[in-house]
Amino acid sequence: MSCEPILRVRDLVKRFGGFRALDGVDLDLNPGEVVGLVGPNGSGKTTLINVVSGIYRADAGSIRLGEREIGKLPPHRVAALGLNRTFQVPKPFRSLTVRQNLEVAWRHRRRPGPGVREALEFVDLASLAEREAGTLNTAQQKLLDLGRALVAAPQVLLVDELGAGLGPSELELVADRLRRVAEAGTALLVVEHLMGFLGRLTRRVVVLNAGAQIFAGDLAAAAADRQVVEVFLGEGH
Amino acid sequence: MPRVWSGAAVLVVVLALCLVLPQLYANQFLFFDLMVYLALAQGVNILYGFTGYLPFGYVGFFGTGAYGMSLAVLKLHLPPVPAVLAGGVAAVVLGLVLAPLLRLSGAYFAIASLAASQAVYYVVANPSLTGVTRGPYGISLARVYHPSQSYLVMVGVLGLTLAAVLYLRRSRRGMVLQAIRDDPQSAAMAGVNVVRERVLAWLASALIAGLVGGVFAWQISVFYPATVFDLSTSIMAIVFTLFGGTGTLLGPVLGVTVLFGLYNVIGVSEPQYFQLIYGALIVLLVLFLPGGAASLLKRRGIDVL
């Protein structure tokens, strides 16, 4: 893939009080590419996703989506420009039905993409369309979260631990769907603890520790990298 | 019957009752107060039921509307009806000034809004502002006093309020507000401009309280700052709404009818017993029936619109 990166993050810094949760992170994502983002607890993975998606404001650095600088935009503008995300703990609109959950996103979409019915079928929730989202189990809520993000037709999708807490068949479904999303040209950044799951999606990983990138490259090479191993063993993994 | 029509039917029935009942039972003040609480409860409902913000200081808008209306009559010499509109505008302006409070999360917002209403009260009632607001000495609108006209205008304001709630229950905007209430972050990632939608709901509910306050001032025509900035007005509106059930059209109507009725039976002469009862009701509801009385109806398959 020789094209320009669709997402380009440079020198990203996020502080909470005196604590630097992100300490100068660089990251490139190409269209259709899947990159795994790994690191011990507290290394800044979710913070990175929160900052890139506009939920938190960065203290320094730049985030470019295509040609646009999005670092200072509120999340709904980021979503409109084609960057979306899922949440580690799924956050559906509990009092709305499954269908209405996607309708909210569909009515605010700014880019041509799948319809509500299409998205429901894609994430395997068509049979539950009229159920109240609060009554779904965790796996179903995660799929709904994914569906909500896909309706916005993202060019970049940040996936925060979608695999955690899913059973083997659900993992298989999610991995397949994410592969298909990437094949259609969307760039994916996948935060994951489950290395097996990640290995089914990509070979390319970025390892964060203490808010900074300590490794970028092949998954197998990461497992052999001394610094990476130390960081994970130090955590007791 | 499509739900829009059943909603409209409820609206017509409530308004018709408000017009007819005073002819059958000659206590216009009672029905006027009932309408005041019906409208205020729906105003609380628009904010709390659709965005999750609980405005303990809601009475601040009511009092601002009352003073806005009165000063429009006394200083600008406006006729009463445009003055009531001016009261609504005054409340919306206060709402805009306080809009930054919406940056705060739930409990902080609830308490900050209470603080804001008290701050407005102490400014309005301050002796050093007697030249502007007449300070603690209160307002007299005897010149424009006209109880039957103000009663009709109140019916109009109530109609407007019920229609607004009906619109939110039926429309895309209502669905979006509910999404924001359920999860603001997800809503933002779904492309919703969370801040704008919240501010609009906040201003709509401020407008309602301002208009109601304006008509209230016209109706009683002589009042003190403490009358229209009385925290128990907020508290009753909130309790009625929570008791009936938020996020629906009929919940607050039910809550006001039952509890305002109870208030008139025991609350006027023995307010402390009424306070004890509704305090206990709130505690029990929160622990055992968070959806309010309307959720009991819903469980039996009755549509609460």
Added chain:
Amino acid sequence: MLVYALTAGVLFGLFYSLVGLGLNLVFGVLRMVNLAHGQFVMLGGFAAYLAYVRLGWHPLVTMVVAAALFLGIGYLLYPLFAPRLAASTDPEMISLVFFFGVAEMIQALAVIGFGNNQRSIYAPVFGAAPVRLLGERFPAAWVVSGGVSLLALLAVYLYLYRSRLGYATRAVMASREEALVSGLSVGRISALAFGIGLALAAAGGVLSPFLLGGVNPGVGVGLTMTAFAVVVLGSLGNPLGTVLGGLIYGVSLMLMQSYLSEWTNLLPYLLLLVVLLVRPSGLLGRGVRHA
């Protein structure tokens, strides 16, 4: 006049720190805003009044007894409501509404039990002669109240920072989830914190008639707001910040009363609004949750 205002401000500030600390401790540990805090303070005030008038108890005796009693009540009540609230969809708001109901009940019961009148205690119970501090004369009751508040604050400090249970309490304040995972009995620690919160409210309440000129069932709402202002000023969840917040509040109150007395009523509300809008994390804060 300035020295007088500053000194009186510190004395009152210590009292407000004590009132705020209970609210803050409960928030820090339970993640719930006890909207009935001011009503518990009010009950402390009535306890002081009734014990003095009916039984002839010295207020400091009442203080110890009332604090112990409220500690026990809080500890025993906690398991009846807290787990249910914590399990709800939105614990922060639901618990706020719950305590709002509790506040209304307490106030109603106080009116039923004690009547609606303002009650005050014969102030010279703490000594008839004014006390000289920095060349100014202050009512003995103010000085004693300030001193007793300081002692109570020290006791809480020693508990939180020098005892094993206090250490566990601070661990729960830092992160409830991690405290659960690491095997602390979070339920018992929280029940104790709720009890201590009420005990501090009662202790402050016993002093309140002397500083506020009396007690009546309606003082609760204003006290809750003031306590919240004091806590937010220093930052929620930070016990030391509350002491700072109380002192700032007390001094500003006395300065307002000396130089701008007509606007004194506005102070707690304006302070609260300004802090929430300008620096929502408080002066020593690490984080208020934004919407």
